[in-house]
Amino acid sequence: MSVIYERVALIGLGLIAGSMALAMREKGLAREIVGHARSAETRAVALEIGLVDAVHETAAAAVAGADLVVLAVPVGAMAAVAAEIAPHLKPGATVTDVGSVKEAVVQAVAPHLPENVHFIPGHPLAGTEHSGPRSGFPSLFRNRWWLFTPAGDVDEAAIARLERLVQAFGAKTERMEAAHHDLVLAVTSHTPHLIAYTMVGVADHLKRVTESEVVEYSAAGFRDFTRIAASDPTMWRDVFLQNKDAVLDILGRFTEELFVLQRAIRMGDGQHLFDYFTRTRAIRRGIIEAGQDTSAPDFGRAPAPRD
Amino acid sequence: MSVIYERVALIGLGLIAGSMALAMREKGLAREIVGHARSAETRAVALEIGLVDAVHETAAAAVAGADLVVLAVPVGAMAAVAAEIAPHLKPGATVTDVGSVKEAVVQAVAPHLPENVHFIPGHPLAGTEHSGPRSGFPSLFRNRWWLFTPAGDVDEAAIARLERLVQAFGAKTERMEAAHHDLVLAVTSHTPHLIAYTMVGVADHLKRVTESEVVEYSAAGFRDFTRIAASDPTMWRDVFLQNKDAVLDILGRFTEELFVLQRAIRMGDGQHLFDYFTRTRAIRRGIIEAGQDTSAPDFGRAPAPRD
Incomplete structure (x- = not known):
């Protein structure tokens, strides 16, 4: 692969930025990668491990x-x-982000x-439950979606160039x-x-009742x-x-749905439960067919391959 | 290992019974294993694949x-x-089950x-999302709990013998x-x-809105x-x-807790959310320390090792 950007600046050096850095290095996609993190310790680690x-x-x-x-x-x-970086940006530079929310x-x-400058908001649908500069790995984005939400007037060549970068990481791209x-x-x-989070919180309360069970x-x-x-x-x-707004909307639908199932349990309506669980099983198949997971059972205990 | 039971009868030939059969064969724990399943097809498969x-x-x-x-x-x-098997049980036999509920x-x-006969209810905390006679594998129970709930008057030697069997599968045992x-x-x-199930059901409704997204x-x-x-x-x-009863109790606690978080989102109470999420993260650490999972990130796409 060839260099796509001469100089890349990563603001924040956690799981996503770290994985991007490692993927760019592995494939030679950037001539130079520099970074900033608020914490001096994170900066020192990023330098030490060569991110x-x-x-x-x-x-x-x-x-x-x-x-x-x-x-x-x-x-x-x-x-x-x-606000801090705006006056220092190079004319013609592309600015993107990796936030999980896009309108805000x-x-x-x-x-x-x-x-x-070309502002192209982005969101890689990839991650693990780990964070920090040591948590990244270059294959994080492989076969994952990277969504971009550019406004209508953004330069097409700048978007295509950024898409080329993340596609080189192995990601699939989409605009919306x-x-x-x-x-x-x-x-x-x-x-x-x-x-x-809620279910784990409930269990935490009960943990005090049932000790470590x-x-x-x-x-x-x-x-x-x-x-x-x-x-x-x-x-x-x-x-x-x-x-x-979107989360409160979906939460409202969720609690409605949960109450219907809860009522079926209380009333002993086994047919309702069976039909519902049969439908959800079919959705799982859809996800496997879409290539977003494997059909192999997840034993949940074998360490995933790190490289 | 040596033979623990001369003749084992498996009633039902799905994931759990199939995995037990394979584990018994692998370690030579039973002289003879026979089985019954309601479906003729399941019986034929179980025989064909040598369960x-x-x-x-x-x-x-x-x-x-x-x-x-x-x-x-x-x-x-x-x-x-x-009711069906009772008249045909051998005197002195042990009867156990693998159901997820024990009082009922x-x-x-x-x-x-x-x-x-010695009735020793049991429950292996192991499984995958797959089912059927082809879904079993002998290492399913390794490092998993197998809980037994014998009533007070059950013969201690019979319990210990059954515990020896499942421990030979690699399971850890507990009585309660x-x-x-x-x-x-x-x-x-x-x-x-x-x-x-509920969350997947909600998504299923929305799927019709957002197509396959x-x-x-x-x-x-x-x-x-x-x-x-x-x-x-x-x-x-x-x-x-x-x-x-227990599920409705826990569901009640769950919805209370969820409403508190939902309110924090609506009111913009970031500190409440942050504190809550920090507590739940600590519970995750407890689970890793208890050996019930690994700290390796779950990329969710690498097929787990089958053997």
């Missing part, structure tokens, strides 16, 4: 001369970062940016409206996370919830605050 | 002369099977059994009261499953729910009907 060629103490210094600037900070921090990011970032993105993600990601006997379902619910608290706080 | 040495058209015929009888049918079918199984099975088992499992397994973009959380929600509909219908 970046250089670190900068400020985001403003990091973006100087960069052809591509990636905002990889929690959604709630995007506005401040955008557009509202936070776009007003600050000069007209001579920011508001539509936020609704789809409220269903596929945000609400499931909130529910997982909830933890010991977690294998049969609950464990998968804790995996989801172990995700980064700051990132998820911001997701829920910034995608409030 | 059992012989199949019988009735459960009554299968249990004749067996030292160990394993009831591996849905919880709702246990009473009828117990005890009530369904115990009244039918003669006094000269049936009612206590049902409460713990309502938290760690039954309610999480119901919630996963929910399926396509399922990677970020929702996918793990579909995996849980793909479990066997008959088994889960029975679990909810038979563990009704």
Whole structure:
């Protein structure tokens, strides 16, 4: 592969930015990668493990001369970062982000940016429950979706170039409206996370009653919830605050649906339960057919291959 | 290892019974394994792939002369099977089951059994979302809990012998009261499953709105729910009907808790969300420390090792 961007600046050096850095290095997609993180420790680790060629103490210094600037900070921090870097952006540079919410990011970032840069909001549907500069790995984006929500007037060549970069990571790309993105993600990601957090919280209360049993006997379902619910608290706080309307809409539908099932249990309506569970099983098949998971049973205990 | 039971009869030949058969064969724990399944096709498959040495058209015929009888049918079918086999059980035989609910199984099975057999209800906390005679594998129980809920007067030697068998599969054993088992499992397994089913159902409605997007973009959380929600509909219908009280109790706590988080989102209370998510993250660490999962990120797409 050949170089796509001369100089890339990563603002934030966690799981996503770190994985991007490793993927760019592995494939030689950037001539130089520099980074900034608020924490001095994160900056030192990123330099030590070779994620970046250089670190900068400020985001403003990091973006100087960069052809591509990636905002990889929690959604709630995007506005401040955008305001700080705006005067220092190179004319013609592309600015993208990796936030899980898109309308709020557009509202936070776009007003600050000069007209001579290309702002292409993005969201890789990839991640693990780990965070921090040591959590990245270059294959994170392989066969995953990377959604872009550019406004209508963004330069097509700039979008195509950014898509080429993430496709080189192995990602599949799609473009959509920011508001539509936020609704789809409220269903596929945000609400499931909130529910997982809630269930783990319920178990935590009961843990005090049943001592360590909830933890010991977690294998049969609950464990998968804790995996989801172990995700980064700051990132998820911001997701829920910034995608409030869509999440509240889906949560409303969820509780309605849950009450119908709860009533079926109370009334002993086995047929209703059976029919419902049969339908949900078919959805699982759809996901396997869409290539978003394998049909192999998840024993949940074999360490996944790291490389 | 040496033979623990001369003749084992498996009633029901799905994931759990199939995995038991394969584990017994691998380690030479039974001299002869016979089986019964209601479906002629299942019986033919079980014989064809060598799960059992012989199949019988009735459960009554299968249990004749067996030292160990394993009831591996849905919880709702246990009473009828117990009534059918009772007159044909060998004196001194051990009868166990693998149902996910224990009080209801005890009530369904115990009244039918003669006094000269040892009834030791059991529940292996192991499984995948697959079912049927081809879904078993011998390492399913490795490092998993197998809970037993024998009533006070059951012969200690018979319990110890059964524990030796499942420990030879690699399982860890524990004894507890049936009612206590049902409460713990309502938290760690039954309610999480119901919630996963519900979330998948909500997405199914929206799928019609957003076409295939929910399926396509399922990677970020929702996918793990579909995996849980793909479990066997008959088994889960029975679990909810038979563990009704504990499940409704935990569901009540869950919706209370969910409403508190929903309110925090609506009010923009970021501190509440952050604190909650930080607590749930700590629970995840407890599960890893208890050896019930690995800390390796679950990329969710690498096929787990089958052997």
